[in-house]
Amino acid sequence: MAYEVAAKAAVGAPDVLGDCPFTQRVLLTLEEKKVPHKVHLINLSEKPQWFLEVNPEGKVPVVKFDDKWVSDSDVLVGILEEKHPEPSLAPPPEFASVGSKIFGAFFKFLRSKDPSDGSEQALLDELKALDEHLKTHGPYIAGEKITSVDLSLAPKLYHLDVALGHFKKWTVPASLTHFHKYKELLFSRESFQKTRPTKEHVIAGWEPKKRYSLSYRQESKTLGRLFLLQHKDSLEWRVNFAATCAAELHSLLTQRKQQLAKEDLRHRMLPTMLLIDQSGSASSEE
Numbered sequence: 001m002a003y004e005v006a007a008k009a010a011v012g013a014p015d016v017l018g019d020c021p022f023t024q025r026v027l028l029t030l031e032e033k034k035v036p037h038k039v040h041l042i043n044l045s046e047k048p049q050w051f052l053e054v055n056p057e058g059k060v061p062v063v064k065f066d067d068k069w070v071s072d073s074d075v076l077v078g079i080l081e082e083k084h085p086e087p088s089l090a091p092p093p094e095f096a097s098v099g100s101k102i103f104g105a106f107f108k109f110l111r112s113k114d115p116s117d118g119s120e121q122a123l124l125d126e127l128k129a130l131d132e133h134l135k136t137h138g139p140y141i142a143g144e145k146i147t148s149v150d151l152s153l154a155p156k157l158y159h160l161d162v163a164l165g166h167f168k169k170w171t172v173p174a175s176l177t178h179f180h181k182y183k184e185l186l187f188s189r190e191s192f193q194k195t196r197p198t199k200e201h202v203i204a205g206w207e208p209k210k211r212y213s214l215s216y217r218q219e220s221k222t223l224g225r226l227f228l229l230q231h232k233d234s235l236e237w238r239v240n241f242a243a244t245c246a247a248e249l250h251s252l253l254t255q256r257k258q259q260l261a262k263e264d265l266r267h268r269m270l271p272t273m274l275l276i277d278q279s280g281s282a283s284s285e286e
């Protein structure tokens with residue numbers, strides 16, 4: 001029986017697999033383990049009701065195991081390893097967090113507008129540390145065999161390459177030879193070729209995250225809640241729910257005010273703000 005996987009659809013192309021590195025990590029795991037699966041593409045800017053009902057946080061990836069939808073790529077990779085131990089992708093514990101700071105450093109550098117804030121150097125330090133690790137232990141993080149650490153890093157390195165190349169005209173220094181070999185090794189795997197988004201979709205996916213000042217994580221969560229608010233029928237439910245997350249919805253609306261006006265999303269936000277007002281927990285700016 002094939003697992004059902006809810007995966008991000010590409011921005012502006014709801015029928016094409018999108019650019020979520022966490023989704024790709026889970027798909028890579030399924031591919032490497034040759035586990036049959038069926039993908040449901042989720043348009044994150046218009047999440048279907050069924051998806052929000054099985055997963056109110058509104059994030060992908062989620063996978064259905066024994067009639068229960070489970071979220072979070074860390075948890076999903078762990079479950080898949082348990083249920084499908086062959087081939088083993090478990091890394092030796094001492095290597096489990098190699099490269100884990102690269103994505104955060106990449107994100108800071110991508111959003112940085114101040115060339116002297118140290119974000120470029122911080123990313124370079126992380127990449128150099130990975131290069132050194134690979135020099136001693138490579139070609140993969142744990143040696144000859146690919147593990148889940150590589151499958152987690154691969155999509156993130158792809159995003160780093162594409163987004164920094166496009167938005168900052170920046171490339172990883174050629175002197176990090178072990179890093180470059182590693183990247184090619186990962187990107188040329190069949191599993192990667194099958195699950196990777198196009199460069200255009202990676203760029204389209206990062207565009208809004210670069211623009212808005214709220215952290216992406218916070219924003220995604222809030223937008224998921226906003227969607228729920230506008231799609232549940234019961235007014236009482238919506239008022240109670242709005243009260244639990246009034247502050248963050250209010251901050252989202254305030255920070256996005258300009259963009260919202262432009263994007264014509266405002267009409268969707270307004271009813272929510274009125275509900276928050278009714279709940280008495282925050283005041284709307286409208």
Ligand SMILES: N[C@@H](CCC(=O)N[C@@H](CS)C(=O)NCC(=O)O)C(=O)O
Nearest residue numbers: 020022044059060061072073074220
């Ligand atoms: N910690 C989660 C992160 C998943 C995540 O942040 N997914 C993003 C897409 S890459 C998402 O679904 N965001 C919700 C949204 O954009 O509305 C995991 O590892 O699965």
